Every structure is written in structure tokens, then in C-alpha cells.
Amino acid sequence: MTERSIPEARLRAHFEACIAAQQATMAQALPALRRASDALAAALDAGHKVLACGNGGSAADAQHFAAELTGRYERERPGLPGIALSVDTSALTAIGNDYGFERVFAKQVEALGRDGDWLLAISTSGNSPNVVRAIEAAHGRGLRVIALTGKDGGAIARMLGADDVELRAASAVTARIQEVHIVFLHALCDAIDELLFPR
Numbered sequence: 001m002t003e004r005s006i007p008e009a010r011l012r013a014h015f016e017a018c019i020a021a022q023q024a025t026m027a028q029a030l031p032a033l034r035r036a037s038d039a040l041a042a043a044l045d046a047g048h049k050v051l052a053c054g055n056g057g058s059a060a061d062a063q064h065f066a067a068e069l070t071g072r073y074e075r076e077r078p079g080l081p082g083i084a085l086s087v088d089t090s091a092l093t094a095i096g097n098d099y100g101f102e103r104v105f106a107k108q109v110e111a112l113g114r115d116g117d118w119l120l121a122i123s124t125s126g127n128s129p130n131v132v133r134a135i136e137a138a139h140g141r142g143l144r145v146i147a148l149t150g151k152d153g154g155a156i157a158r159m160l161g162a163d164d165v166e167l168r169a170a171s172a173v174t175a176r177i178q179e180v181h182i183v184f185l186h187a188l189c190d191a192i193d194e195l196l197f198p199r
């Protein structure tokens with residue numbers, strides 16, 4: 001076992017930076033989060049579905065959210081239609097191999113997306129080309145977009161329409177942005193439960 005030990009101050013700094021990012025985001029994102037919550041709940045209530053995509057940690061977030069829709073969040077309720085586009089290795093490798101990695105989500109959006117569905121597009125930089133292409137495909141298929149971003153919102157912020165919603169984490173650090181994104185996603189789950197399945 002190593003005799004080296006990480007200073008507690010360094011560990012504390014993670015929490016402090018996370019808290020600061022959460023507070024800065026809370027100060028500016030609640031109206032957009034409310035709009036996203038209401039829109040998503042209404043779409044699911046009308047029988048539409050959510051497609052979710054992102055890379056790396058954001059792929060995990062997309063899967064996490066889809067699982068909370070199809071399974072459950074905090075209360076017992078019927079499953080809701082959410083599909084993560086990052087989970088099908090055959091689709092990812094075939095589309096990536098045949099069309100290029102930039103098309104891995106877009107091609108699935110074209111195949112699965114229907115008018116009235118929503119795309120949950122997650123990118124901390126707002127610049128991942130395959131997420132950008134997924135949003136283009138979504139717009140072409142009549143889907144609206146909830147984009148989870150950070151930094152300056154990147155290319156994604158500039159391509160959203162008036163019917164889309166950007167939820168931007170107020171941080172320039174990828175890890176902090178991801179931590180805020182998880183709060184956004186759990187808040188959306190809670191709002192969906194509260195609006196569609198009130199206790």
C-alpha cells in the first residue's frame with residue numbers, strides 16, 4: 001500500500017467546486033428547466049417518446065435517464081418510452097463503420113424518431129459532431145430537442161430553434177458540467193412523475 005495520501009483539501013475542493021457550479025446554474029436555469037419539464041411531460045402523456053444521446057460520461061447519462069423512464073424514478077408508475085441511442089453496439093459499429101462516427105446517433109434518430117418525439121442531446125462542450133448531427137436529424141423528423149450543454153453552449157446552442165430548450169450548466173469544467181447535468185435529469189424525472197402521476 002502506498003504511503004502517499006491525497007490532501008483532504010483537494011478532496012474538499014471537488015465538493016466546493018460542484019456546489020458553486022450547481023448554485024450558479026440554479027440562478028439562471030430554472031425557467032428553461034421548467035419549460036423542458038412541462039414539454040416532456042406533455043409529450044409523454046400524448047404517447048410520444050424520448051431518444052437520448054451523448055458521448056462518454058454523457059452516454060452514461062443518456063442511459064441513466066432512459067432507464068429511469070422505462071423503469072422508474074422514485075415512485076411506482078407505468079414505464080415510459082425512453083431510448084438511449086448509445087447502447088446498441090451493433091448499430092453503433094455498423095453505422096460508424098459504414099457512414100462514419102458522426103452519423104451514429106443521427107441514423108438512429110432518422111429510424112426511430114417520429115413527429116412529436118423529443119431528442120435529449122447531451123454534450124458538455126456543445127460541440128460533439130455526432131450530437132450536432134443527431135439534432136439536425138431530429139429537426140428533419142419533426143422532433144424537438146432538449147439540449148444539455150455547458151461552457152458557451154457551443155455549436156448546439158446556436159442551432160436550437162424556438163421550440164427547443166437548452167439547459168446549460170454554468171461551468172467551463174467538463175466534470176462540473178456533468179454533475180449539473182445529472183441534477184437536470186433527475187429534476188426532469190421528478191417533474192414527469194409529479195405532473196403525470198400525482199400522489
Ligand SMILES: O=C(CO)[C@@H](O)[C@H](O)[C@H](O)[C@H](O)COP(=O)(O)O
Nearest residue numbers: 055056057058123124125128174175
Ligand atoms: O466523462 C468524461 C469526462 O468527465 C468523458 O468521458 C467525456 O464525456 C468524453 O470526453 C466526451 O467525448 C466529451 O464530449 P462532450 O461532452 O464534449 O460532447
Ligand SMILES: [Zn+2]
Nearest residue numbers: 057174175178
Ligand atoms: Zn466523467
